[in-house]
Structure formats: C-alpha cells, structure tokens
Amino acid sequence: MPKFQTLAGLGLAACLAGPALAQSPPAVQIQAQSVLQDWRCGTPPFDPYRFATAAMAPSDCGYSSTTIKGDYDPGETLVIPVVVHVLQTSGGTGYVSPALVQSQIDILNEDFQALPGTPGQPGTNGKIQFELATVDPSGNATTGITYSNNTTWYNDGGSYWNTLAWDTNRYLNIYTNSAGGYLGYVPDLPQGGIVGTTSDRVVIYWASFGRNSAYGPPYDQGRTTTHEVGHYLGLYHTFEGGCGSGYTSGDRIADTASESSPTFGCPGTKSSCGSADPVHNYMDYSDDTCMWEFTPEQINRMRCTIYNYRPNLYTVGGTGPSGPGTAFCAGDGSGTGCPCNNQGAAGHGCQNSTGAGAQLTASGTASIGAGDLVLHGSDLVSGQSGLYFQGDNQISGGNGAVFGDGLRCTGLNTVRLQIRMASASGTSNTTVNVAAAGGVSAGQTKRYQLWYRDPAFSPCLSGFNLSNGYEVTWLP
Numbered sequence: 001m002p003k004f005q006t007l008a009g010l011g012l013a014a015c016l017a018g019p020a021l022a023q024s025p026p027a028v029q030i031q032a033q034s035v036l037q038d039w040r041c042g043t044p045p046f047d048p049y050r051f052a053t054a055a056m057a058p059s060d061c062g063y064s065s066t067t068i069k070g071d072y073d074p075g076e077t078l079v080i081p082v083v084v085h086v087l088q089t090s091g092g093t094g095y096v097s098p099a100l101v102q103s104q105i106d107i108l109n110e111d112f113q114a115l116p117g118t119p120g121q122p123g124t125n126g127k128i129q130f131e132l133a134t135v136d137p138s139g140n141a142t143t144g145i146t147y148s149n150n151t152t153w154y155n156d157g158g159s160y161w162n163t164l165a166w167d168t169n170r171y172l173n174i175y176t177n178s179a180g181g182y183l184g185y186v187p188d189l190p191q192g193g194i195v196g197t198t199s200d201r202v203v204i205y206w207a208s209f210g211r212n213s214a215y216g217p218p219y220d221q222g223r224t225t226t227h228e229v230g231h232y233l234g235l236y237h238t239f240e241g242g243c244g245s246g247y248t249s250g251d252r253i254a255d256t257a258s259e260s261s262p263t264f265g266c267p268g269t270k271s272s273c274g275s276a277d278p279v280h281n282y283m284d285y286s287d288d289t290c291m292w293e294f295t296p297e298q299i300n301r302m303r304c305t306i307y308n309y310r311p312n313l314y315t316v317g318g319t320g321p322s323g324p325g326t327a328f329c330a331g332d333g334s335g336t337g338c339p340c341n342n343q344g345a346a347g348h349g350c351q352n353s354t355g356a357g358a359q360l361t362a363s364g365t366a367s368i369g370a371g372d373l374v375l376h377g378s379d380l381v382s383g384q385s386g387l388y389f390q391g392d393n394q395i396s397g398g399n400g401a402v403f404g405d406g407l408r409c410t411g412l413n414t415v416r417l418q419i420r421m422a423s424a425s426g427t428s429n430t431t432v433n434v435a436a437a438g439g440v441s442a443g444q445t446k447r448y449q450l451w452y453r454d455p456a457f458s459p460c461l462s463g464f465n466l467s468n469g470y471e472v473t474w475l476p
C-alpha cells in the first residue's frame, strides 16, 4: 500500500481542517504532533488552546486530565450497540462482507475483554462488550450493517455521516471506506463535545477492517479498529505529549510508560523516555500482532468516559443473547399498566424521576456452582437506596400489581437479598448469594426485582418505585 507513504502532507491538511480545531487558534499551534501521526491515525492530538473551549462539565476523565476512581473499575459489563456502514465505490471497491464485519466485532470483544484463548488475552478485561445492533433507530430489526455505493463517500468526502448516521447518542457508528488516506481516525475525542452530533464516528480503512483483511500484514488483524475505538472512548495515544507523564500531561494516564514518539513495527526493546516504551499498547502504532493491551487505568478512563460522556450509549450486560436470564414485567413504552399512566422505556420498569424507569439486568452465569450471577440496576435515582429481592412467582402472570409508583412483579416466598445505594450514574449491583437467599436447586426458576426510593417523582409521590422483573433458571 505505498500510497500511504505519500500522504503525510494530505493527512496533515485534513487534520488541520478538522472540526475538532474549529475553535482553536490557527493551525500552526499543533505542528509537530500531526506530522508524527502521519497516515497511521488521523485522530487530532491534544491541543492546549482548547482548555477553555473544550472543557465541558468537570469530570474524572476530562479533555486535559484523568482522575482514577474505583467507581470506574470494571464491574458491570457495558454493552455497546454498533452499526457498521460499509461505503463502497460505485464499482464496488471497498466491499466488506458481513462475516468480516462480525470478525471485527469479535476482535473488539477479545481486546476490550482480554478474552482467554484469543490474541487479546494478555490485556486487561475492561468488561466492555460490543454487539452489532439488532434494532435500528426506528425500532425495526436490523443486521447492524448498511451498504452504500457512492464513490465520493468511499473517498471520505460528501459528509456522508449527515445522511447515514444512526443516533450517535445510542449507537457506535463505524464507517469503512478509504478513511481519507489514514488507516483510521475519529474526528475528536468525546470530551470535545462531538457526542450526539452526526459527525461523531469511527472511520476505518476498509482493507484493515476485520480479521485477515485485504491489506495483509502488518495491519490486517483488526487492531486499527481497537485503537480507534480507544479514541472513541476517550483515550489519547501513548506518545501524546512525548515524555510527559502523570494524569495531566502526556496521555493523561500514569500506568502507561511515556514515549517520545510512536512505535512502528514490533521492536524487542525500545526506550525513549528512560523506561521501556509501551509498544504492546493498543494506543501505540505498532503492528497489529504486536499490540495486545489496554492498561487498567486506560480501562478506568474509558469506563469513566462512557458513564460521563456517552451515558445513553450502553446497556448493562445480560440483556443480550449471552445473558443468563430474561426480563419480564418490562415496559414497551406503550403507556399501559403503571400507575399515573407512566410506563417506562422499553425493557424498563415504570417511569421514575430519571425519565426512563429502572432497568434490572444480569451478567455472569446461572450456575449455582460458579456463584457469579450479578444483578444490575440502572437508571436508578442517584444516591438513593434500593433493595434487591427474590421470589418464586411472577405476580399476575408477569404483569405485576400496582405498588407505589411501580408494579410489583415478583412474589411468593420472597427473600430480601441486599440493599444497595445507587451511584452518581444511577447504577448499582449485587452478586446473588444463593445460600443466603434460602438456597436454590438446579432447574429451579427464581424471579428478581429491585425496589428503590424515588422521593422526587412528582406524578405519584409515593416515594418508591420498582424495576422490571428478571427471571433466572438455575443450573448446577
């Protein structure tokens, strides 16, 4: 692919013209870093002149600093729906098969979850999961892949995102095309305010998309997409700011060693800032087969970014096909059943002061032996307590009975599990201790629900509400 070698100048121009710098002083301010980035990745570097304009609400993972907190350590699995838009020339150049698209989704999961037995195993399990969307923005079933034949769009022109983007608050939009001469890029980090605009996206050179892709070595194992999704979730390059270190310079992460410049190839040893360079980090420029880790602090910053900058993007794991149980007594948004005619969003309990209504899901397995079933409440009321409980039956056939502002759907032989406070992001979780819950036997089905405080919900003012129900059939 020699054409890339000649595109450094074009890449620089594209970078300088990018929307990320619209509010910055003229382009001279970012010189050297952009030249370094070359054709490998077109994501804009940190720009000190954006301190004033790009600073959104203060957070633990802002544009210019990171604050590591335990709240952002991997707990609940965050599931992100993905739509892949394949942009081909009118002659069909740029075709990416559905199987190749799925292989790329698989690679994201291998890398963001350090799945055992895969090339991503040596990394850190961030409990971030990617799934091709199964429902489109209109509520219709979808493969999560769109195809367009448009040579202008293939050449990364024509503002295709204004036509094609699916609600960027709710979907990760990935486009494959020429990527403007880069292997990939994002227009900006989410901390810059791009979230929710149609231009919020990840763009990948089609020939480097998926496993054993057409580019061939060394950029054919899908790690370009892993790298760009890292940017999409708020990460800088490991070489950002050269030898800068700590949480307010360099890549704003302390457990990635600093390096003065990108790494290419796969050097056995390389030390540019007095310590071993992070050549195996996904946010470097090493060969695909040479990169295999996000560090724990990079995971922390990404999860912080999801909670604070992309709060509508994820669902908590367990609702997908791999979940250990099924939801019931869950709203469909049609407005029936709940008191005050206020049924919550699809899959949630009755509406509450967060708007959506609480959602109860689960992750882990239904194995009694493993003991790893975790119930997750989301869209709860921040700082309010809630009680997880278990019962044997679905009340009224799973439709529930009015109780406070919500519906009680779980009954018979009720057992209290644990009381949990909802976090600032309105989530809580509890691991089900089956012994403490009175014991269960293999083949037995139990129902779970979350009863929580919501003193400010004005239509009813009962002071409490309930999530949807969640049903698990236990296994040995």
Ligand SMILES: [Zn+2]
Residues within 6 Å of the ligand: 041, 042, 043, 227, 228, 231, 237
């Ligand atoms: Zn990059």
